[in-house]
Amino acid sequence: MTGNEFPVVLTKDSIDATAADVVEANVTVVNEMYEALLNHDEIAPNALRSYYVDYYLTQALSGGFAQYVFTSPEREDVDVLVREGLEGMGATAHLDLFNRTAAAFDALSEEEAEEYMDGELDESEAPSEAVTALEELDGEFEALLETEDIIELNAAWLRAQDGVLYLDEEQLEAHIASRVALIPDLEERQAEAAEAELLDAPEFELIIRELCDVAGYQLEKITMGDPNYIHDGEKTLAWHFSTDHGDYIMVEEDDEAFMLHPETKEIIAAVEFEEEDELEGADV
Numbered sequence: 001m002t003g004n005e006f007p008v009v010l011t012k013d014s015i016d017a018t019a020a021d022v023v024e025a026n027v028t029v030v031n032e033m034y035e036a037l038l039n040h041d042e043i044a045p046n047a048l049r050s051y052y053v054d055y056y057l058t059q060a061l062s063g064g065f066a067q068y069v070f071t072s073p074e075r076e077d078v079d080v081l082v083r084e085g086l087e088g089m090g091a092t093a094h095l096d097l098f099n100r101t102a103a104a105f106d107a108l109s110e111e112e113a114e115e116y117m118d119g120e121l122d123e124s125e126a127p128s129e130a131v132t133a134l135e136e137l138d139g140e141f142e143a144l145l146e147t148e149d150i151i152e153l154n155a156a157w158l159r160a161q162d163g164v165l166y167l168d169e170e171q172l173e174a175h176i177a178s179r180v181a182l183i184p185d186l187e188e189r190q191a192e193a194a195e196a197e198l199l200d201a202p203e204f205e206l207i208i209r210e211l212c213d214v215a216g217y218q219l220e221k222i223t224m225g226d227p228n229y230i231h232d233g234e235k236t237l238a239w240h241f242s243t244d245h246g247d248y249i250m251v252e253e254d255d256e257a258f259m260l261h262p263e264t265k266e267i268i269a270a271v272e273f274e275e276e277d278e279l280e281g282a283d284v
Contacts, residue, residue, distance in 0.1 A: 006044040008161040009175060012168045019155035026050050026158055029172065036176050037189045046161055049085030050154050056082045056098070057150050064138035065101050066117050086150075089157035093148045094141075101137045104130070204239050207271065208250050211259040214269040217243040231260075 014025035030051045033043050040048060055078075059068040072078045079102060086095040108116060108130055116131045127135070158164070167175055183189065201209075205222060212219045222241045229238030231251045239250045240262070248268060249260045259269040 006042065006047075006179070007163040007165050008044045008047045008050075008158060009165045009167060009172065010158065011172065012166045015166050019149075019152045022155035022158055023050065023054050023151055027054055032172070033176055033179070036180050037183065037186070037193060038176070038179055042179060042183070044161075046085075046088060046157070049081050049088055050158055052078055052081040053085035053089070053091075053150065053154055060138070060141055064141070065105060065134065066138075069105060070117060085154075089150075089153040091148055091150055091153050093144055094150060097137065097141060097144060101134065101141070104134050104137060108134075204250070207252070207257045208239060208241050208259075210271050211250060211257065211269045212243055214271060215243075215245075215259060217245045217248075217268075219243055223247075 008026070009029045010022065011025040011028065014022045017025070026047055030043060030047055056068055059071055063070070069075060082098060083095060086092075086098060105113070105116070112128050112130050115128060116134055165175070180186065204225075208222060209219055220242045222239060224240050226238045226240060227235075229236055229249070229251065231238065231253070236251055236253075241248060241250065247262055249262050251258055251260060255273045257271050257273070258267050260267060
């Protein structure tokens with residue numbers, strides 16, 4: 001899937017570590033690269049393959065192939081990386097089992113897939129033959145780990161990569177920063193990531209961000225929620241947060257929310273909730 005020449009990067013403390021720690025070091029590095037907005041084409045191909053083989057192992061141990069399917073919305077791409085990783089590290093029996101299990105799942109009818117994914121049947125119903133076959137394959141997976149240890153094979157494969165880099169925390173940060181500096185559309189990716197983050201943000205965070213916008217301050221961190229805060233003589237939930245202008249508190253009251261100075265209780269900004277659940281800001 002990828003054809004770049006970036007090296008596999010591991011943490012320096014994984015040089016003499018256990019196999020599990022080596023695999024985890026790769027997972028940690030890849031996660032940090034993803035968080036820095038590097039994409040698949042900007043990460044070492046075999047680091048990605050190792051990463052997704054471990055992802056497959058973790059999900060399968062947690063809930064069988066059904067768990068892997070449930071947590072892999074873009075399964076077609078992930079399947080390719082898992083297959084390439086298992087082949088590369090020499091996990092031939094696991095590769096064969098993965099192919100058989102994936103084919104069996106993809107051959108299920110919609111009703112059978114739902115039965116397998118839910119794992120629940122009425123007491124009067126028996127599982128279909130296709131679902132029973134998949135459950136047997138899940139059992140085969142765990143038994144196979146006794147004779148073909150994916151973690152050991154994965155770690156040995158990572159260590160054997162040409163030009164593998166072992167970096168301490170400071171070196172890793174600098175290495176990732178140098179890769180990020182090469183991203184041609186970095187600002188666009190950052191904007192998309194910020195938008196996606198806001199879509200997943202809880203309501204109280206959105207309110208705090210709106211209050212900060214009204215005040216002209218930059219939100220730095222939401223530090224804690226205080227369910228026992230006294231506002232206008234009544235106990236209420238307050239959220240403490242820090243900005244580039246200091247620390248403040250957010251409280252809600254009926255159809256409004258307020259940004260308060262923690263000591264003087266001065267209202268710095270307020271927003272009003274509209275019927276459409278949108279926020280309307282007002283300087284105070």
